[in-house]
Amino acid sequence: MEWTIQQVAARAGVTSRTLRHYDDIGLLRPSRLGENGYRYYDADALARLQAVLLLRDLGLSLPVIADVLDRRADEEAALRDHIGLLEDERARLERRIAAVRHTLDARTSGRDPSMEMMLDGFNDPYRDEVVARWGERAFRESNDWWHGKTLRERVAWKRDTDALVTAWVEAWRDGADPGSARAQEVAARHVAWLRAIPGTPTADGDRERAAAMVRCVGGTYVENPEFAAAYGGVDGAAFVRDALHEYVRVSM
Template identity: 60%
Template structure:
């Protein structure tokens, strides 16, 4: 089976001139040239054109595409790589759709407070940090979980989070011990809060990694000024850290 240059161009949504240019620059030669001088393309050539068009849509220039095709040994491996790239692009577009949908819902509901945070996503701002600490899956799963929530669900979850922080601040102000019953009850509540986020070790039920995560979260509250400020000051952050680490040592 083969197709003429006019048939292939029409099916691909490009011009015959583009196909001839691809031949001139060494990207895509016709499978054969007939006695009449017409160019014909077989399925292998069409598969190569498909890959060229995919890379063009990803913003690659012709020289870069030529390098990719020249370096490849196995066409199927190349197609698998493109499938993975297209799936990533699909996921990105789906996240954008969800974000815009949330914006529309917010405008219709007259919502204003901290929309930048709600619409940015659960942990987009800390993507690299989340991945470095807990892996790519932890970020992706939790991020998809957050973006999959409705605006009302996002609001409710953020309110619960703010209530938890407020409870920690009140406990720290009270001057109680991090190992007291009140502090340890808050620590248990904090761990339950973490377990509600898909992709985390606490959600997965991985005890050893959960303990490491809870201890690491406690350290992060003290070491990172962004988090320490949530608990008013360094002393408040240290109180939360000590309570969480005591809970991790004795109750997890």
């Protein structure tokens, strides 16, 4: 099948003049010229036009687009590349939509959006550390999970997290032993909290990697001053670490 320049222009949302310009500069040749001089485009030409429009929307100049396309000999590989670019763009737009939706939720509920809530959790600032420890998928899935929450859901999650931290601090201040029933009950809550975060080894059910993650998290609470402060200082964080390590030894 083939289509006239007017049909292609209307379908692609460009003008016939634009397509003629693409022809003039060698970016997109019609598949044939009719006896009347009309330009006709077949499926291969439309596939190239699709690539041109995609790369143009990503901000590339026409000469750069021509160079990129002319260097691509493998059409299937090029299409896979295009899909990857579109998926990246979709993810970027979804994050923007989520941010605007959070702001709208905040306004309709009569409160201002919290910058801390917008950045807290397993999201962008922790990317390098998460990827280094647990892989790209762990970051991507946990990050998508966090950004997919409404503001109310983030507030509820933060409230549950604060309650968990409070339970740890109270157990430590009351002199509980890391291996006590009380400490182990909080440790079980903590592991369940980790399991609720998609993409993490605890959520995947991999026992060995999940145990390693819980031990790592416990160590991080002691090593990171911000986390340690949340648990009442280094001694409180060490209590949490020891209780989590004991939980791994006995229950995982």
